[in-house]
Amino acid sequence: MEANIDEIAEGIYRLSVHVPDIAPPTGFTFNHFLLRGEEPLLFHTGLRRMFPIVRDAVARLIPPDTLRWIAFGHYEADECGAMNEWLAVAAQAQVAHGQTGCMVSLNDMADRPPRVLEDGARIDLGRGLSVRYVDTPHIPHGWDAGVLMEEGTGTLLCGDLFTQLGGGAALTTGDIVGPAIAAEDLFHFSSLHPGMGATIRRLAGLAPDRLALMHGPAFEGDGASALRALADDYERRIAATVAGLARPAAT
Template identity: 40%
Template structure:
């Protein structure tokens, strides 16, 4: 795991074809049990950063991006929902990358980002596609899954990677960059402790829809990325959070 910043522990790892996990640990002395904040950078003709990280991590995350490609070449900064760790340093990235465009779901664009962002956002409706060059991203509206009316989930059709945001959040500050080990049990233990899900009535239906994509890589925002039969794991999560 290449550590880019020895002071913060921020690291960069390629977890799928030209998809890089940027991860900054939060030690147990700051948060009991430790934690991680992850962003995902897709290096392509039009580079895409998914989740900016909070403002206080901008220096570390931008340094990590620059380790892979020139920061000024970013074309898009996207995110799942409006929260500090998803888009807190959005405007910092827009200043550093003059051609970059915020990209988010239509609800986030309408109720928040159209006002908060320094540049007008690209608003993505359910099913919309974003072509990066080699990679092709599809947007899925997932309101309140796990939280936030404006929440979306993004699927890279090229690498079969689901950018799944706060789904499968795992605690700990030293997880492997990518794993085939079980992430459901630790993520469920964390969910039951924090109860950060909205428990929307159509949660099962939305998770089933994501399972039909048959993702082979889950790019989790907190903890390890995961490889395996993503459809089975998503359906197992559906049983846990919305029993039939």
């Protein structure tokens, strides 16, 4: 098994591992994104047991020991399972994450102290790449959840948002909302709560030109419209759940 490498925006590379045994017959992708600035950043370390595959993919783009930043959406095995393996390989690397994630997990679990990112904090990576951290608690799950917006290319590194099944193309201009709705129907992985729509619409306000999905193809096009449509679906689900709870119990 190896990772496919595709440049989805200038200086941003998608390192994708397709695992056929998860959700067969279509399988499931695990995507990791390398931003190749003067201070390279890896968004998603990957599973600990997948570390050799991701490391070898990174090595085709940069010397792994030059990695400077490690970031991810939230504390979960496929997002940061290999965090400490990367810290061991790259002596100058530092985990960067939001205040909640650092407080509840990373201050203890990371082998070196993380950089705490406040909502809106920026990291200049050089070579025209700069990321802004946006807090998105519980979106789509995880109290510590957050995303990164690369402002030069308009690429939103959106973690588990728009999760879908299958492999396929690295970059699409087609529908990503329908497949995401289908995956939610199957996995029920999101933490439904009243603030979901507002938080996702806040991301739509960033007007991204690309959406870098952790599970599925990267999307190029009107990212704001896709985010608003996803927010609509979550709000529909929440309304249906509330309505169900409000019904009197059968006697």
